[in-house]
Amino acid sequence: MSQPFYLIANWKMHFLESEAKALYGAFVEFAEMDAAVKVWVAAPAVHLPILQQVRSGKVPYGAQNVHFELSGAYTGEISVPMVRDCGGTFSLVGHSERRILFHESEELLGKRAEGALRQGLNIVYCVGETLDQRESHQTMSVLENQFATISELVGSYNNGELLIAYEPVWAIGTGRVASTDEIAEAHLHLKTLAAQAGNPMLPVLYGGSVKPQNIEEIATLDDVDGALVGGASLDSDSFRSLYQKSAAALNR
Template structure:
């Protein structure tokens, strides 16, 4: 059975003061929801320990924004998947468009990270999505399919239980633009069909939408048959907004 998931990607935002106020507000708000939704907080790595302490005693889960391509070694500044697991993370983002664009991560590197994430017992939230130019050229489905095929190339068996895919059209991230609910559903349906072709238990894998999700558009997006929740950026930094989005599932 698919899980409803709403994940908060704080990106490079945060402070200990923010951890205390924001997580406190989310923790209290989510506890009041009569919803079957798994809520994940994904802060910058420096604040993982603070957030882990703040979510203690609640159902909130902890995630890491990125992991290294290597298990360990002389890679100054990197954080391994095993380290993330060791400090209490249950989830790891991989392949976010900002990593792909700003840090030149390609499909091969994403696949390497997925393998390490699964080996460490974490759930991989694999981000995929097309640019505006690719969409306007009619290549959106092709680009997303390529990214998914590459990321899942080495996944099989029990590994499928640790896979979540987040569709984030690059042109809708932080721009205020959002794919229509129909457009988002069409892409998610295509993604689920591709998962079936790959031999995955497609009906059991959670598919999330991300890209300028707000309290006023979340309900329509989450009502779609193949959208199981969201990966939330800017709105996750305001506790009331994020809790309302969680309540929209």
């Protein structure tokens, strides 16, 4: 393998202080058992100082959203200095729930990504199509439009500083699962776009209802460099199983 396989836990809006500490501690126990797999945690903003109390270099953590300004009158937002002050090393940007529920535009997401990277925070930039877009055969054009938002950044930052997560919206929490062919096609297209932008090794993660039952198939696809995990990251046994199964699949 030329680069690690990333398992990024997205805790969304879950857990109180004691629960967050306990789950993070459980992750630390098995992280780095295999050098091929890296574990990151995207935690609620209020949990960043909590994780700082128990942090381990084995499991970097970060935010689920971040503003592009250093400070200012932006009620409800957090800045890169705030994330870094709490020991955070990265942030998600453009998650489908931010795009759909909070109507975040490509222009805003581009500003978030550029601002964070410029200020030294790593970014996991999320892209993906809705069910209507897939059924209308617009998947590739949607990915192209979303990728264009950050295309100028792709060639300027090293792998691990900027990552892409492909999350088909129609396969998140719906019970509908993307086939390996559908995943492979989208990832190949994103890798091609990354190569055209000057970074053929840009990590592209998959984020559509990843579970212990499907991680082995996903992990062995050529253009999949990791997984952005929602529900299966909320339980230590489930996430440990993801870790072990992906490591086993990669080492075959």
